[in-house]
Amino acid sequence: MDALISYLRDFVSLNQVLSPVYLLSFVVVGYVIFKWRGREGGQAGGFWSFLFPRRIWLSASVRTDLWLFAIGQMMILFKVGARFAATPMVAAWVVVNGPGPVLDGVTVSPVLMALILLMITDLSLYWVHRAYHTVKTIWPLHAVHHSAAVLTPLTAYRQHPVGNLVSLTFNSILIGTMYGLVIGSLTNDVTFATIAGANAFIVVLNLVVTNFHHSHIWVSYGPVLERILISPAQHQVHHSTNPAHFNRNFGQTLAIWDWMFGTLYITRKDEVVTFGLDGDADAALMTQRLGPILIDPLRRMLRPAQ
Incomplete structure (x- = not known):
């Protein structure tokens, strides 16, 4: 019961992009976009059909x-990936075993530290x-992620x-090492909570745009800002089947x-963007059937020549 309560508390917090707070902001920002495009004459129909079209939300891909969402949440609930x-x-x-501070007497503000951690994480x-x-x-x-035929x-x-599990391992080693080196070079007065704490910049970005990165709603920032921040449109291009879009826009927040x-x-x-995979090797994933999606990637990893 304690594990369930802990899981539910974490899920409704600001650490999950499907938390109630972020979903509410998705609806609010979506309404602003809907009204704006309606004013420009580029939007027809009602708001809910604009934000949650049946053709997408009732699809096999969803x-x-x-x-996969349920499987991932069960892994969190039972702490499968905790280690x-x-x-x-x-x-x-x-931090403890590193060279220690190199800038004696320099105080780093919480805002600057949050910005530094954001950049480390994103890199x-x-x-x-x-x-x-x-x-x-x-x-x-x-x-598997790119086999989605629609984005929500x-x-x-x-x-x-x-x-x-692979992502958790890579991220723990790479992000943890970079956090330790940078934070340890700035101060030796750092707590576990400081390293693990929520980043205010990430929370703001999650509130405004993150859930639009995986959606059918095209939001571009224009050629100047898209060199600084990854727009929802840029991430949608990343999911495109167009070869011109392959291996582009890997950034999560920063471009x-x-x-x-x-x-x-x-x-x-x-x-013009079509989502999914169209290569023969990925055909099993595009069936949108759970069995092939779980088994085929492992088969391909173990027997790459086949």
Whole structure:
């Protein structure tokens, strides 16, 4: 019972993009977009059909999203990935065993620290995400996420269970090490809670745009801002079957990493985007059946030549 209460408390907190707070903001911001486009003459029909169209939410792809979401939440409830999620512990170890502060007497404000942690996290997630696309051994796990034929906020949880464990491991090592090195170089007065605490910048971004990254609603920031922040449109392009869009926009929040490392794609008004995978190797995933989606990636990892 304690585990269930802890799980429910965490789910309604600001750590999950499907928390009630973020879903409410999705509806509110969606309403603003709906009214804005209606004023410009580019939107017809009612608000709820605009935000939750039946053709998308009743699709086989969304049903698969729900199954994978349920499996992922069961893993959290029963702490299946607890030993793989060790970012704060890795960071704390690096702080204790690292070289220590290099800037004596310098005080780092909480706002600056939050910004630093955001950039570290986002840079690490960029490289982990890019590795999923470029390392053939682990691509089949991430292909599950890209097999979504439609995008909804649920698609963020469309992850293979083994992929969840691999991501937790990669993120714990990479983000934890970078946290420890940066925080340890700034101060030796750091607590476990500081490292594990929620980042105010991430909360604000989740409130405003995160759930639109996996949605049917096209929101572009324009060519200037899309070099700084990843727009929902840029992430939708990342899910495209168009070869021109392949291996682009790996960033989660910041577009500067894609810009720096040559993977940035700036969206245009006339983009035509179809979601999913159209290669023969991924055909089993596009059946939207849970069995092949769970089994085929493991088969491909164990027998890559077949």
